[in-house]
Amino acid sequence: MSRIRITKQFSFETGHALYGYDGKCKNVHGHSYKLSVTVIGTPITDKANVKYGMVIDFGDLKKIVKSEVVDVFDHATVFNRNTPHIELAKELENRDHSVILVDYQPTSENMVVDFAEKISSRLPAHISLFSLKLQETDTSFAEWFAGDQVDNPTPKG
Template sequence: MLQVTKIFYFEMAHALAGYEGACKNIHGHSYELHVTVLKAIDDQHYLPPPGFIIDFKEIKKLVNEYVIKELDHKLLLSKGYLGKQSHLSTLANLVIWEAEPTAENILIFIRLVLEKHFSASIQLARLKLFETKDSYAEWLNTNVHR
């Protein structure tokens, strides 16, 4: 198997309902997203032309269209949060979710969206979302990492 990773950056604000720490308040992050895909190959031979398992441009196109476009410079709030802060519901850049917009839930969203769009021979292998420089959530496709 061979893996490649493309890194993306986006800015997003969120707040968490039912949490008593500082994250109950609207605040933003400069997110860093690592998207790793893999393909089963014969690693005893070089790859045939064009010599890669997927063009980095294809990963970039899919992630920009289905993830970055949806989240970048947005305010992501849950219905639960808006139930208590209804005055925010008219904001133009608001994205409303059923779930709390934690790094973990954002990764689940990204996985569900991206898995639909890669070709059958390419598998989503790993997602890593940095909320800060030293804190991240990670999703690992356990079907391919055994």
């Protein structure tokens, strides 16, 4: 049976700041992110299965991505916990703002790697994460492909 890629798109609003950066992005700002998640697998061949003919139900993929990424990052501000931004993060949290502290510089490149790890860990064993595309503006995006992960492959199977 053929292996088929399935893609679902998501959008969310997230703020961040890049500590130590030499441009405008050192300031707290936000993006209307668009995330395209592509998985690969073989469609279910058991005619008695309610998901017959599907690689994965789009609704099941949506639940995974929403719980791991969208519901967490939407309308939150992301800071690297290992920078002086931690003081700003604490102040925002004290004022009841949603803050995410990560162990990396919150660039699109690093966020897409983080998202790949989170999503891959939740996929069924017979489904692999094929690629992610995280778009932060209409003209700028970062992509992650399983086939590019030579040293530390994230996908299963």
